[in-house]
Amino acid sequence: MNIGDVAQRCGLPAKTIRYYEDIGLIEPLRGANGYRRFRESDLHKLAFLGRARSLGFSIEDCRTLLTLYRDRARASADVKQVAQDHLACIDRKIGDLTQMRQTLSHLVEACAGDERPDCPILADLANLTQGQPCHGQSN
Amino acid sequence: MNIGDVAQRCGLPAKTIRYYEDIGLIEPLRGANGYRRFRESDLHKLAFLGRARSLGFSIEDCRTLLTLYRDRARASADVKQVAQDHLACIDRKIGDLTQMRQTLSHLVEACAGDERPDCPILADLANLTQGQPCHGQSN
């Protein structure tokens, strides 16, 4: 299989597949013409990677997960650890974003949004010493 | 004021302040020795930037917001638009992360986390065609 077909089948852009080879996540064979030749196992790995990435795992996490996947003697605890760490990371991000969202939505609601220049959003950005908003805790 | 004092006062690393000058967000003066010399107005701008960045605005948004801030003839509608777009962006991110979180937390809960190799997390990553998880909708 050439890269185009693989891209089609696993839903990853060809560029990304080449990149994954570059960084050593996959090792497709090469034909006499220099084209990459993908086996089913490569396709499988790429699907694994695509799925892991879509769950937000970093490339390094993906590398670890692939290794664990290949390792028949793995402990599921190791996999779980990776996933839990990532979950914690996601929770942190959600928390940060939720904070921002709250502050921002208050400000947006308070803004008239007309032709006049007065704007509580700008006022908030301008007046506050970092980390001390006027309506609660900031970040 | 030298960059160190400014960094102290506005809570941004000196590196970041230099970077903001590089990309044209601020224009501190220069002393005869080549050192940057910051006015109060620069400090003010930097505080503004720090606050805007902490709310998750992109650098380009910050540039726009600073321009609007400086423009006494602005319409608050323009500011509101920027903020609303950003809010929508945040909501999208929260949505994506929440999706991931849900799938991932299910998987983590289902994983024994012991020394045995069997792992529903790996099974999920390996078995699924992209976008079709076994327990509901994926992404």
Add this chain to the structure above:
DNA sequence: CCTTGACCCTCCCTTTACTGGAAGGTATTG
């Protein structure tokens, strides 16, 4: 006067996970 240490300067590399494009080789189709 000289040195020491704390500043400051610029410049370049690194990060994450790709994406885009140029320049060129190959395979297929008409």
Add this chain to the structure above:
DNA sequence: CAATACCTTCCAGTAAAGGGAGGGTCAAGG
């Protein structure tokens, strides 16, 4: 045999800085 659609590598760029090298400057102390 040409056009088109593949494929190849390499280089550059993205966001928003962070790290560190190599070197200039400033204030204080001996």
